[in-house]
Amino acid sequence: MHFVPVIMSGGVGSRLWPVSRETHPKPFMSLPDGQNLIQKTFLRASGLDGVSEVLTVTNRELFFKTEDEYRKVGSEHTPLRYVLEPFGRNTSAAVAAAALQLNEAYGPDTLMLVLAADHLIQNETAFSAAVNKAKEIASQGWLVTFGIEPQYPETGFGYIEADKANTLASGYRVARFVEKPSLETAKGYLEAGRYYWNSGMFCFPVGLVIEELREHAPDVMETVAATLAASRSSQGEAYQCLTLDPEQFIDVPDISIDYALMERSSKVAVVPCDIGWSDIGSWNAMSELTEADANGNRCEGEVLVHEARNNYVYSPERLTALVGIEDLLVVDTPDAVLIAHKDHAQDVKQIVKQLKANEHDAHLLHRTVYRPWGTYTTLEQGHRFKMKRIEVKPGASLSLQMHHHRSEHWIVVSGMARVTNGEQEFYLDTNESTFIRAGHNHRLANPGVIPLVLIEVQSGDYLGEDDIVRFEDTYGRVDEQ
Template identity: 55%
Template sequence: MLIPVILSGGAGTRLWPVSREGHPKPFMLLPDGQSLLGKTYRRAAGLFDGRGDIVTVTNREYYFQSRDHYQSAHLERHRGHFVLEPTGRNTAPAIATATLAVQAQHGDDAILVVMPADHLIRDEAAFQASVAHAVELAKNGHLVTFGVLPSAPETGFGYIERGQPLDTKGAAKVLRFVEKPDLPTATQYLESGRFLWNSGMFCFSVKTLLAELQTHAPELLEQARACVAASTAVETSGCVQQELSATHFAEMPDISIDYALMERSANVVVIPATFDWSDIGSWSAVADLVPADAQNNRATGEALFIDSQHNFVQSEGRLVAALGVENLIIIDTADAVLVAHADRAQDVRRVARQLKDKEHEAYRLHRTVSRPWGSYTVLEEGPRFKIKRIVVKPGASLSLQMHHHRNEHWVVVEGMAKVTNNGSGSHLVAKNESTFIPAGHKHRLENPGVIDLVIIEVQSGEYLGEDDIVRFEDHYGRVDACC
């Protein structure tokens, strides 16, 4: 049995201001309107002739967003199994716990194909052919990694040195894994013809991976077993939700699978990927997905270029005019603008790092924030007031909650709202009607209809922070959470 395992983590700080802690790189929409995560789901589903399981390892905070992307990919015939991490712990804990979860469901002989959620592969037929090659090697007890033929002396990727050939399709023993090199070293690797880029994709059987971990990382395996044993898996509507024990997971090391196992094992083989591959690791990589004009300017959204060349503009709603400039990256979002020289695309992570150090909200959240029940957008805010646009999905509801410091005035602009206010029962509020929630009132907002409920919320009070919330009941397990 073949089980795709999608690793959906990482902040993607080089793609700020679109990629943020609360809306990381896998959820980014590419110029074609699809997210990287959605594309990965579809690619995983393409490995099956019929129905199959797709395992996704991600942070528990991204579970509902991930399910939304899964559903938008129209993969209802596949069962989604979400292994939810309480915190980030790198790829070794993620792969170990996912493998144990698959073992419990499908046994030792299941073959796993591990793929990051933030890679772009457009030639799916070639991808499927490479996976079929890897599966045959995995059945023979190998740990298989996918190497990408380098097209340039890239310093942003790790490398794999090939050793003894194993078959006529290009598979070879792995001599060594090499960290990101400097430019002269990367040039030597390219010229030698022995090195491949390390894609971070793997294929192996459950029994092989666990046996190799037992030999080379027994403590990690023991910790993973304890963590999975203490974790519960609940299946609802064809989807398994398995939350890993926070106590046990916190004891696991923050280490990559390369360091923990692949660099130590003598049983690793590499196959050269026959498909196109990009890790979309910078805005330059995103720009390459967009057609260029005669002056090599590229744009998504509305942009105007005058006496300008070799620029990339992405705008989420405003016109961006570029006059007399060249080699710039301009990314315009609702609350932040990035202007960078194209040669400094890899340094955008420094901006994100400084924002994080300063605890600036623009590192963590966008103006529009996803929630299990829908989303909210901050339209305007100032001293003692905040205005939001709230969208509640059909059949969804916010928690039964109370605020100590703020009053809320709701105006329905689309759909029908069901409102509970201070124990007086519930009532319906129609389009163009409003209701008022004083501070201290226990209340709930629900959408009983079949279309999105859209309301405008005006908050007023001494304190308007998102942590001014007390939950009494919640359909999404957030009674002890703050958001």
Template identity: 60%
Template sequence: MLTPVILSGGAGTRLWPVSREAHPKPFMMLPEGRSLLQKTLLRVAGIPGVQRVLTLTNREYFFKTKDEYTAVKAAADLAFDYVLEPCGRNTAPAIAMAALRLLEADGPEATLLVLPADHLIEDQAGFERAVQQAAHLARDGYLVTFGIQPNYPETGFGYIETGETLAADAGNGGETVACASGLAPCLVKCFVEKPDFMTATEYVACGRFLWNSGMFCFKAETFLDALREHAPEVHERALRCWEATACDSAPVELDGTHFANMPDISIDYAVMEKAARVAVVPGDFGWSDIGSWSAVSELTPPDEMGNRVAGEAVLVDSTNCYVQSDGRLVAAVGVDNLIVVDTPDALLIANRDRAQDVKKVVQELKLLDHEAYRLHRTVSRPWGTYTVLEEGRGFKMKRIVVKPGAALSLQMHHHRSEHWVVVSGTARVVNGDGEILVRTNESTYIPAGTPHRLINPGVIDLVMIEVQSGEYLGEDDIVRFDDRYGRA
């Protein structure tokens, strides 16, 4: 009954400009060619006995998540279940909804393995051993968290102070199961907020503290009982939300009004810091939360000058730099200790010692209402993607890619007309009362105020260029009459 619960969301503001509100950190592609979300899925697919994965994510990320999972062939035998949030409300409400879903589906023995979608783990075997130990403790009624053996004084993580050591066979009916680190699980004495450097140094030196990984394991019933005792408001509102939600649908879309009224609170504050039977399984399985560009840079081996490059770069008399480029050559001369991340529409240059402060850029962009905090130049949609190629006063050009069998909504624009030119594939176009096929190197025109729809009837991607003309070209000038993806 162990079901991995993948929490997928969060803007990852310290990883801007790659991570953005509409393309958050779990979708970030690593140098090896897989996203963090895909790596998480592969990790849980390797756990013996796992047959189903429950993913909690925002409804705006659902179709992108499905596409990411479909591309992971090694996980093809898994069953996928989804609970979709209308807005973010932190980890306690999210995990409460997951627990209610699994309790309803699997009964009292339902056990959750809660994993953020944006972590990396190098030692799969060690991770699986730690999960096995945690699952046994969870079946014995413990709320279990995973603590990571610290190897340096990190100020960006919370810490767990370990208490009394549990028996090596705790929760396992007498059969000894060693942790990945070789240490026995312990009771948690307390959780500690992110410390300053001197305090973190003391924590690492004394040996009683572990990094708080944000991963958990417990029975659904145990967690909900603890939530009722220690965060009754969260528990009560979670029940109301679940009762108001159409739970027999797939995916499960949480009731928007009730979920928006849930308190914004983490599982640590709501339950883990208050409950009595909380255990920690120590682990040393190559864990990283990829929380900054400094952490990302460690995934690329350095050259003889200490530079790390992902993409194409020429570095002259430069040392200890990380350069990541998405499609353009980056050149640097005589610089040291820099982070350079280049995307098609934004460039980040930062001192490596200030990697944690990249989130302040996002804060400034939000204050300016600049769309670069929210969107990339290429934007994912349920039907495919669009890329803004060029725009100016009164016009915008896009490259649109529609997946086989997919369709845009039946829609209309008040302020703009559109000219479509098919580059490859075949388009079926609804234009007012008519419907036509538009083939490669052919075009059609959509006047403003005309209901229209674009469909790919073929088995290959439909690629086309769209030229918009009008007095207002914002994405909110869309009136949807019908939509396959529930956006009408």
């Protein structure tokens, strides 16, 4: 029997702004140990017994970044498959697309394990044991969810009520799913002993989930199937990839797998588990990963404190000082600072809503932006000019492109550049430079084995990132223009 973990990487994590943004969302946030959540999820998934491959459902703009993160932790020995969404359509679409792909690849008896890319699990031995229990129950014809043993009366999670009169191997039949409760209700759930936090992790046979979705959410299945039929497949050296067709995918209902299926099906079971699980859903949760000092302060980066207590400070890039304050969250990034009371950690997402309403790009981008070929960092900008630091991976190349409204001056800081400028192609070494006039086709590539770093100075009437016409592109982005 084939067994495939499915990693769903689609959330933005707006409560973790300003570190989490749409182009660099929560799964890619570095934790105190140096790894990020998507790396940890991949390692946890690929290390399970009997894995046939790992399938990741993510936004197509994050594909190359995801591949990079997997490669850093040794993905070369694990078969990889991707389903790339043009935009988010919630978890039922992701599950349906993955199930249809796996049914075609391996057949209906395949077991799929659905994991979120942005959850932390600290007891991996207990997690592996829980997965084995879920596989046993799922192979008997059940849709299995993982219920987290509640440690306290949490009001921010949904709950699962287990029918403890109906035991299934190492789990129970599910009596019902419950929405986020009030504090008093949550206390009652804790005392009752049959309620569990809904983790959002699942295990089920591919054929069964397709059958149940067709019964309980036929509109989801019909539109996802139509999307897959119109989508294009590609294959790299280490992966298979399906890029979903946006014109069809827009018709898929935006609904979670809980609402679409798990709350409606009569074939749902729960495996209770205590696995050190956290959804890292706020800066309060993130702060728990850092050790507290004698005054309860938790600090990441160079931080000085005086008469300050019970604060959390994230400031990896510059010195931050706290004097005489208590119970605050301070999160410092190069272009935005968040200061919030710990009691209002969940309200950070309201700031993101305001940024979107004001069309401020701080909800979308950091100063450092990741691209398939490397990164660029905006150093300074003003009237008619912008300065960037560009880093190109060894062997990588930007697209052959042209700008209508801006010219560019490139100065190589380290490495070697291969430059196409109009009809000319030439090389630039460290400390050499060239000028790209507006309207000229141009391309930048790194032919070397070390990163290419250069400074780009743009000048012109309009310096927006959308002033770009691509003619050729290694990463398939020409058709997006």
